Amino acid sequence: MTDDDVYWALIDVANGLISGTMLGGYYAIIAIGLTLTFGVMRLVNLAHGDWLVFSAYLSLVFLSLVPISPLYTLIGVVPVMYGVGYALQRLLLNRVSVQAMEQKGMSTSFGLMSPILVTFGMSIVLAQGLLAGFSSNTQVIRNELSYSAIQLSEDLSVSTLRLTFFCVAVAILVLTALLLRATHVGRAIRAASDDAEIAPLMGMRPARIYATASGISLAIAGVAGVMVGMTRPFQPFDGPQFLLVAFGVVILGGMGSLAGSLVGGILLGVVQILAGTYFGPSAQLVGGYMLILAVLALKPQGLFAR
Amino acid sequence: MSISGPDADTPLLAVSGLSAYYGELRALYDVTLSVRTGEVLSIIGANGAGKSTLLKSIVGMMNRGAAAHIQGDIEFAGRRIAGRATEDIVDAGITMVPEGRRLFARMSVEENLAAGAFLPRCRAGLRQRMDEIYALFPKLHERREQVVAQMSGGEQQMVAIGRALMSSPRLILFDELSLGLAPAVIEEIYRKVRTIHEQGVTCIIIEQDMRRALSVADRVCVMLEGSIVLSGRPAELSEAAITAAYFGQTHR
Ligand SMILES: Nc1ncnc2c1ncn2[C@@H]1O[C@H](COP(=O)(O)OP(=O)(O)OP(=O)(O)O)[C@@H](O)[C@H]1O
Ligand SMILES: [Mg+2]
Numbered sequence: 001m002t003d004d005d006v007y008w009a010l011i012d013v014a015n016g017l018i019s020g021t022m023l024g025g026y027y028a029i030i031a032i033g034l035t036l037t038f039g040v041m042r043l044v045n046l047a048h049g050d051w052l053v054f055s056a057y058l059s060l061v062f063l064s065l066v067p068i069s070p071l072y073t074l075i076g077v078v079p080v081m082y083g084v085g086y087a088l089q090r091l092l093l094n095r096v097s098v099q100a101m102e103q104k105g106m107s108t109s110f111g112l113m114s115p116i117l118v119t120f121g122m123s124i125v126l127a128q129g130l131l132a133g134f135s136s137n138t139q140v141i142r143n144e145l146s147y148s149a150i151q152l153s154e155d156l157s158v159s160t161l162r163l164t165f166f167c168v169a170v171a172i173l174v175l176t177a178l179l180l181r182a183t184h185v186g187r188a189i190r191a192a193s194d195d196a197e198i199a200p201l202m203g204m205r206p207a208r209i210y211a212t213a214s215g216i217s218l219a220i221a222g223v224a225g226v227m228v229g230m231t232r233p234f235q236p237f238d239g240p241q242f243l244l245v246a247f248g249v250v251i252l253g254g255m256g257s258l259a260g261s262l263v264g265g266i267l268l269g270v271v272q273i274l275a276g277t278y279f280g281p282s283a284q285l286v287g288g289y290m291l292i293l294a295v296l297a298l299k300p301q302g303l304f305a306r
Numbered sequence: 307m308s309i310s311g312p313d314a315d316t317p318l319l320a321v322s323g324l325s326a327y328y329g330e331l332r333a334l335y336d337v338t339l340s341v342r343t344g345e346v347l348s349i350i351g352a353n354g355a356g357k358s359t360l361l362k363s364i365v366g367m368m369n370r371g372a373a374a375h376i377q378g379d380i381e382f383a384g385r386r387i388a389g390r391a392t393e394d395i396v397d398a399g400i401t402m403v404p405e406g407r408r409l410f411a412r413m414s415v416e417e418n419l420a421a422g423a424f425l426p427r428c429r430a431g432l433r434q435r436m437d438e439i440y441a442l443f444p445k446l447h448e449r450r451e452q453v454v455a456q457m458s459g460g461e462q463q464m465v466a467i468g469r470a471l472m473s474s475p476r477l478i479l480f481d482e483l484s485l486g487l488a489p490a491v492i493e494e495i496y497r498k499v500r501t502i503h504e505q506g507v508t509c510i511i512i513e514q515d516m517r518r519a520l521s522v523a524d525r526v527c528v529m530l531e532g533s534i535v536l537s538g539r540p541a542e543l544s545e546a547a548i549t550a551a552y553f554g555q556t557h558r
Contacts (some may be wrong), residue, residue, distance in 0.1 A: 102370065102372070102373045104371060104372055105372030184420075184424055184429065187420060188421070190412070190413065191410050191413070194413070197408075198404060200391070200392035200393050200396070201365065201367075201392060201402055201404070201470075202424045202473070203393050203397055203424045204421075205391075205393050
């Protein structure tokens with residue numbers, strides 16, 4: 001092996017680590033909405049990926065109304081998605097929760113099944129709605145960031161868009177952690193997730209707390225959706241593949257852990273990119289799934305579960 | 307006890323004809339009870355007598371549709387609270403230290419206390435109230451950063467009491483105050499409860515230890531199979547009568 005070969009081998013690894021890490025930040029954002037609602041109300045929202053795609057379309061709609069840079073559509077997308085999440089939880093999901101079903105005299109297993117069925121149905125309705133509204137043509141949110149890159153050395157570079165997203169992802173994680181730690185609402189969310197029966201004794205209203213948590217979850221999905229739309233073409237039926245990514249991250253990082261989402265996301269991203277580099281593009285997905293399977297087999301509670 | 311003012315005769319809490327159900331299962335039968343401002347009432351009774359159910363009914367935790375419901379009337383400070391949501395009842399000034407403490411296990415002592423001050427009316431004075439609670443339980447101040455899951459039973463009970471006090475209640479319901487605690491710790495907890503009472507908080511205490519229940523209380527109720535079968539001032543009740551009521555033996 002010549003010095004040149006060693007150099008290029010190192011460059012490959014370094015590039016894999018950099019792009020994998022960047023990809024991981026974006027995966028983390030896809031996952032934290034899901035992990036938040038699960039952590040707080042044991043609700044697995046099967047429509048999470050579809051809401052993400054919905055947000056990408058929402059961004060397109062805003063762009064067709066006002067010609068701004070796509071990132072600014074977040075100013076509209078985030079509050080709208082917060083409202084959607086809040087309303088959905090308040091008007092629909094709170095009514096099919098385990099507690100609600102118990103109050104209606106239904107069995108616990110019925111209570112556990114019904115949110116899964118409802119969000120599964122929601123996923124279908126959303127995708128069909130997007131199909132009806134926007135046709136099955138692939139769409140893309142055009143932006144100037146995707147064409148630029150920051151040169152780290154002669155042979156190492158990082159896409160400006162990916163780097164921006166990574167920073168946004170870290171910022172969102174930090175903000176969410178701060179919200180949960182240091183505010184009354186955050187404390188209420190954690191209290192209700194610990195013991196929903198006792199939280200009302202503190203004056204907390206679980207129905208509102210759950211709605212707030214769902215609002216935050218979908219607001220974050222909104223950010224992820226805009227990121228997705230700026231990175232790659234999307235279609236109405238793309239939701240489930242993002243749900244899968246989110247599940248993968250959550251399996252790696254552990255359900256309900258914010259830091260775990262970031263580390264899980266980065267791990268998944270790096271493994272996918274490196275597998276792609278060494279074994280060809282088709283190995284990217286396979287590599288990711290093999291990692292997930294390995295973790296499921298060896299440490300099913302996730303690498304960072306508390 | 308001297309209570310001044312025109313409302314001296316209105317009880318702080320008045321429960322009348324209260325029945326409680328878990329689904330089809332009836333846990334309380336026509337319970338009538340009243341507590342005056344400044345009183346300490348202790349409730350004793352065998353396992354399954356309905357003591358916890360009575361307290362849960364008062365704080366609105368039995369309003370769960372098909373899963374649990376109540377009939378009858380509960381008034382607090384002259385207002386009807388039966389059927390209202392727990393959050394509203396707590397806002398009105400009642401709180402409970404639940405059986406088994408039920409702390410937020412992954413939070414620190416300080417976060418548990420702060421959680422107790424969630425109500426908008428409590429938020430402004432949170433810091434000051436917390437300092438008052440640290441003054442009452444200096445140990446909690448030393449341990450304020452500790453995660454409660456790692457604390458001893460006695461310390462956890464103090465956190466539970468402190469958390470309840472954060473909402474500045476007028477009436478506190480203590481469910482199984484001393485269960486599973488060492489005698490010295492029980493002594494300490496009861497000293498604190500006496501202080502809380504001296505600060506003007508009315509108390510209802512569920513206590514398994516009959517002697518202790520009699521010694522702290524202004525009035526004692528004995529529950530049996532969902533009913534109050536005996537009540538009165540400790541001095542007026544003979545130990546034999548209480549024991550008989552507790553075990554459901556007919557006497558007289
Ligand atoms: N969540 C519940 N669902 C169904 N039945 C219940 C429930 N909680 C209590 N019960 C029943 O209601 C009755 C009264 O129970 P409760 O817990 O009020 O008794 P207790 O006097 O507090 O007993 P202990 O001394 O064991 O705490 C019992 O027969 C009990 O089995
Ligand atoms: Mg009990």
